Amino acid sequence: MKVLAAMSGGVDSAVAAARAVEAGHDVVGVHLALSRMPGTLRTGSRGCCTIEDSNDAWRACDKLGIPFYVWDFSDRFKEDVVDDFISEYAAGRTPNPCMRCNEKIKFAALLEKALALGFDAVCTGHYAKVIRDADGNPELHRAADWAKDQSYVLGVLTHQQLEHCMFPLAETPSKAEVRAEAEARGLTVANKPDSHDICFIPDGDTRGWLAERIDMTPGQILDHEGNELGEHSGAHAFTVGQRRGLKLGRPAADGKPRFVLEIRPKDNKVIVGPEDLLTVDELRGIRISWAGVPIDEVESGAEFDCMVQVRAHGDPVNARAHLEAVPGEPSTLVARLPEGMRGVAPGQTMVIYQGTRVLGQATIDSARSTVWDPAKVG
Template sequence: MKVLAAMSGGVDSAVAAARAVDAGHDVVGVHLALSRMPGTLRTGSRGCCTIEDSNDAWRACDKLGIPFYVWDFSERFKEDVVDDFVAEYAAGRTPNPCMRCNERIKFAALLEKALALGFDAVCTGHYAKVLEDEDGNRELHRAADWAKDQSYVLGVLTHEQLKHSLFPLADTPSKAQVRAEAAARGFTVANKPDSHDICFIPDGDTRGWLQERIEMDEGEILDHEGNPLGTHEGANAFTVGQRKGLKIGRPAPDGRPRFVLEIRPKENKVVVGPQELLEVDRLCGIKISWAGLPLPEAVTGEAFDCMVQVRAHADPVPARAFTTTDTEEPGSTEELVVDLQGSLRGVAPGQTMVLYQGTRVLGQATINSARSLAWDPRAV
């Protein structure tokens, strides 16, 4: 099989490419240049896609004796990931740029180009597993190492994309084993730290970065009963569940900390309150996609049992879900409704919810609203 290995410059993609070579595939390595002005060096484990990462990817390919290329996807990345990130925050939502990157860059733009060039599959260092059902249809499942499982951020993959996806690290029991294998193979990245945070905000200052790109105006901070508490410098830079940086200046009457409960970008207001009011029991999502063939119930609108996960490393929560049509949204938008058999705390519109049955990823949706167990924001 002719395989295009996406080489980030990290240890996981290097070992994944090596295993693809060992499996007898015809492998070509490619590093994606996602910025026209990449940093020359990483700052510890912050950021990725730097010149250093490109050089590390080249060294791994050279060690494997496979061709290596750098493809400029910076314009597509800016439009589909960075600009989307800014637009979502401007609308008062909290996006997940890693989901958008996997959806629109690594498994859309990259895969499209790979197939056009005659490749059969794209290989990455993600910790996730692709299995086939009895009819040969591909399904996405959690990796063997749940601590490193990345099936959540791959929940946007479609049935067609799964046909051309290769995850050689799927059955690896631990990241330590991957590093040991990298060292044994002589890869210089064996002990390279994992990247974290948002790759295009390597210093981690999301608020400061947004303030340079979104017009911020002073507005009111209200408590959960509608009483004014103070002012903020721009509602768009806040996120639901946030505790730090409120700068209210005086404590709550009970002395407990306050958290952001809601962001109202049109009114430029931020609503805060006690932590227990962050708990929700119903999630409604839009922009639905199914990882593989959808369940029959998802097509007919019948309810089905599942587990729902709203963050990359969060614990899944039991739920019952169904699809419906929201006639109040323009164009009668299809909606995924998830009723939790418990509760989740601090869920923000714009986040992604991924549904599971056992280890299988069913699909995902972008959260459009979350209903509180104890508080109705419409009353404020």
């Protein structure tokens, strides 16, 4: 097969490309330039889109003896990922930019261009599996190493995209083995630190970064009973589940810490309360997509058992889900959580699983609790 290897400059993508070459594929490496002003060096172990990363990707391709190109996707990245991130926070939601990047850039814009150029598949260093069912349809599954599993951030992939995905690290039992293999192959990235946090906010100061791009207006901080506790400098800087940075000045009556329960950008209010009120038992999701052929219950609207995960490294919880369809309107994915889930914010992505298989995903539009009714707070 003719394979396009997406080279981030990290050890995972380098080893994935090496395995694709070793398997006999005709491999070409490409690094995506996503920043209009990439930094010269990475800040600690943050980021993934710097000049240094591009150079590391080139060195890996040179060692493997495969062609290397840099494709400028900075305009698409700004529009589909960075601008989306800002607008979501401005609306009081908590987005996941890695999900948008996979959806809009790595497995949409990149794959679209790869197919147009005659490539059969895109190879990446993600830890996830594509398994074929009895009819030959692709299914997305968790990787062998659950500690490194990245199927969550790939939950946005569609049936058509999975047909052209290659994940050579799927069965690798540990990251340590990948690093050892990279060293044995003479790849200079063998001991390069993992990237983390948001690549376009390399210093990790999300609040400060947003303050430069969203108009922050002081407003009220209320408790869950509607009592005014203090003032914030801008509601957009908070997220559900946040504990630090409230600066209320006085403790709660019971002496326990308070957490952000809800953000109301329209009236610029932040609602806080005790930790136990963070638990929700129903999620309602929009912007739904299915990773492969949907299961029968999706088509019929029947309830089905599944597991729901709302963070890349979060624990999945048991759920009963169904697709709620209203004529003339987009469908809603409803997931009821018998055991509850703590600290879920609108804007996050819920990925649903059956066993190791990813069924699909949706953007959380609302998270409801039977313990606390936000409507009672004015």
